[in-house]
Amino acid sequence: MATSPVAVVQRLAQAANEHDLDAIVDCFAEGYLNQTPAHPARGFEGKEQVRRNWAQILAGVPDVTARVLATAEDAGTVWSEWQMTGTRPDGSAHEMRGVIIFGVDGELISTARFYLEPVERQSGTVDDAVRRAVTPPAAGRPA
Numbered sequence: 001m002a003t004s005p006v007a008v009v010q011r012l013a014q015a016a017n018e019h020d021l022d023a024i025v026d027c028f029a030e031g032y033l034n035q036t037p038a039h040p041a042r043g044f045e046g047k048e049q050v051r052r053n054w055a056q057i058l059a060g061v062p063d064v065t066a067r068v069l070a071t072a073e074d075a076g077t078v079w080s081e082w083q084m085t086g087t088r089p090d091g092s093a094h095e096m097r098g099v100i101i102f103g104v105d106g107e108l109i110s111t112a113r114f115y116l117e118p119v120e121r122q123s124g125t126v127d128d129a130v131r132r133a134v135t136p137p138a139a140g141r142p143a
Contacts, residue, residue, distance in 0.1 A: 005078045005104035006071050012109065016066040016084075019058050025051045029108040036114045061086035061094045078102045082116055095119040 003011075008027065015023035028047040036042040057064060064086035072079045084096040096116050103111035123129065 003107045004073070005076050005102070006073050008104045008107055008109060009068060009071065009078050009080050009102055013066045013068045013082075016054075016064065019062075019064070021051065021054055021058060024054045027109055029105060029110045032109060033111045034114055035112070038115065038117075042114075061088055063087055064094065076104050078104060084116070 012024065012027040015027060025047055028050050030047060031045065032047050032050060033045050034043055034049070061084075064084060067083045067085075069081040069083055071081075078101070080100050080102060082096070082098060082100055084094070086094045088094055096118050098114075098116035100116055101113040102109050
């Protein structure tokens with residue numbers, strides 16, 4: 001029996017929780033395409049970048065834990081909500097949350113639209129966020 005697309009995503013989370021870099025990379029197709037719509041320059045192609053990314057994550061957050069909080073699947077597309085937590089070597093907390101929309105072909109992840117972001121606990125209210133989103137950047141301040 002074929003593996004379900006959701007099971008492929010769960011296998012990725014399990015490999016991450018086991019801190020098994022090879023098992024993580026083995027979840028991805030050779031021509032894997034990652035798109036990061038909110039940060040277009042961060043998109044990439046190929047599973048070797050997956051290896052580089054996860055090697056950094058496992059070194060920088062040695063106790064990282066990944067949780068898939070919810071999933072929905074339709075015709076090989078898996079919408080998944082993630083939470084990743086852990087502690088950096090300096091003792092500071094690491095926490096990311098968001099959605100990853102995976103394209104799964106057979107037993108491998110072939111694409112992802114990546115919306116996982118660091119949690120900001122001190123970023124202000126919704127009014128502050130809307131104001132920042134609609135206010136043009138000041139001279140010398142990054143967009």
